[in-house]
Amino acid sequence: MTSITHLDLTADSATQRVVKDEAVHVQFAHEPGSLMSLEGPNRYEPGDALITGATGERWVVSRDRFNAKYLPHDGVEHGDAGVYRNIPVVVLAKQMHESFSIARSEAGDVLHGVAGDWVMQYAPGDYGVVKAARFAKVYKPA
Structure with a gap:
């Protein structure tokens, strides 16, 4: 390797x-943790976006990066859990x-x-x- x-x-x-x-489903972390993506561990902090993609994969995006890269979709308010689209x-x-x-x-x-x-x-x-x-x-x- x-x-x-x-x-x-x-x-x-x-x-x-x-x-x-892609449209993705987003939840926001309430406490620190880690999730295992297909490619490896993704650590997160409170407020970070926990994303489930259209093909079922999961990954983490830090809140600062998330706010710059995703927009709410289908009536979701920015910062609430729900569907977002990448910019x-x-x-x-x-x-x-x-x-x-x-x-x-x-x-x-x-x-x-x-x-x-x-x-x-x-x-x-x-x-x-x-x-x-x-x-x-x-x-x-x-």
């Missing part, structure tokens, strides 16, 4: 520019051809992927891992 550190997809010719299009933003993605691991952020939770999964770069030092089947369902070329 390859351990990826200090990744910069802006200079990688295999990188794709993609946009996520379309171009992100960088690279499909990996071997098993790998990468930290979500500096000293963050370590995520794992297998051959065919995608490593995502949302911003410098801000990474994710998306399983191949989910990537095909919710990401579109930018």
